[in-house]
Amino acid sequence: MRNFGLSIREKSIVCIGFMGVGKTTVGKLLAQKLYRNFVDIDVEIEKAFAMPIPQIFEVYGEQAFRAKEKELIVKYSQQPLNIISVGGGAFLQKEIQDICMADCIVLFLDISWESWKDRIHILVDNRPLLKGRSLEDMKTLFLERQTIYSLNHSKFQVDNFKAEEAADYLADALKLSWEIHAPQPK
Ligand SMILES: Nc1ncnc2c1ncn2[C@@H]1O[C@H](COP(=O)(O)OP(=O)(O)O)[C@@H](O)[C@H]1O
Numbered sequence: 001m002r003n004f005g006l007s008i009r010e011k012s013i014v015c016i017g018f019m020g021v022g023k024t025t026v027g028k029l030l031a032q033k034l035y036r037n038f039v040d041i042d043v044e045i046e047k048a049f050a051m052p053i054p055q056i057f058e059v060y061g062e063q064a065f066r067a068k069e070k071e072l073i074v075k076y077s078q079q080p081l082n083i084i085s086v087g088g089g090a091f092l093q094k095e096i097q098d099i100c101m102a103d104c105i106v107l108f109l110d111i112s113w114e115s116w117k118d119r120i121h122i123l124v125d126n127r128p129l130l131k132g133r134s135l136e137d138m139k140t141l142f143l144e145r146q147t148i149y150s151l152n153h154s155k156f157q158v159d160n161f162k163a164e165e166a167a168d169y170l171a172d173a174l175k176l177s178w179e180i181h182a183p184q185p186k
């Protein structure tokens with residue numbers, strides 16, 4: 001069932017962006033600030049396979065991971081009032097792009113390569129697509145991926161913000177936009 005009837009303030013918000021930009025961390029904080037339900041698609045995928053992501057890639061392969069990712073994003077994007085953090089590769093699938101752009105507010109969390117590379121050491125263990133890659137290969141992936149994130153409704157540059165500050169800013173900006181879009185009394 002498509003969520004055709006939802007107003008802008010009811011639509012779910014989908015956080016997109018490269019691995020490690022802060023979709024999970026900022027998304028969770030934003031959900032608290034807006035009193036919304038938080039859904040991390042990677043966590044839901046791990047629950048579905050009953051194993052961590054690196055093991056899903058090893059045992060079932062990336063294709064099975066992507067199929068489950070699509071199924072779950074389709075499900076949660078149709079519900080109202082979610083904040084959904086999707087994995088950095090979700091927008092590789094056109095059907096995911098299309099349904100999120102049509103039915104949700106897509107928020108791109110952006111980061112520069114210079115800031116991102118300082119986080120590599122905390123990311124590499126849980127991200128199979130980074131494991132064993134050289135810095136140069138990671139940069140290539142980082143740059144290639146930017147095209148899929150250019151499809152969004154709103155973009156926020158996280159480089160100079162702590163996660164809490166980013167969530168505060170985003171919550172205020174969203175509330176303001178909802179006030180502007182609120183139906184005016186006749
Ligand atoms: N604004 C930020 N500044 C500094 N570190 C951050 C920020 N946002 C997230 N992090 C850290 O970066 C790592 C990756 O964050 P995470 O939310 O898992 O990213 P994603 O879900 O986009 O892969 C975590 O260790 C998190 O604490």
Ligand SMILES: O=C(O)C1=C[C@@H](OP(=O)(O)O)[C@@H](O)[C@H](O)C1
Nearest residue numbers: 018019020042087088089127128
């Ligand atoms: O970019 C990707 O292809 C991936 C990003 C990861 O999520 P995060 O973006 O939350 O790290 C996770 O879905 C998986 O390891 C694949």
Ligand SMILES: [Mg+2]
Nearest residue numbers: 023024042085
């Ligand atoms: Mg995440």
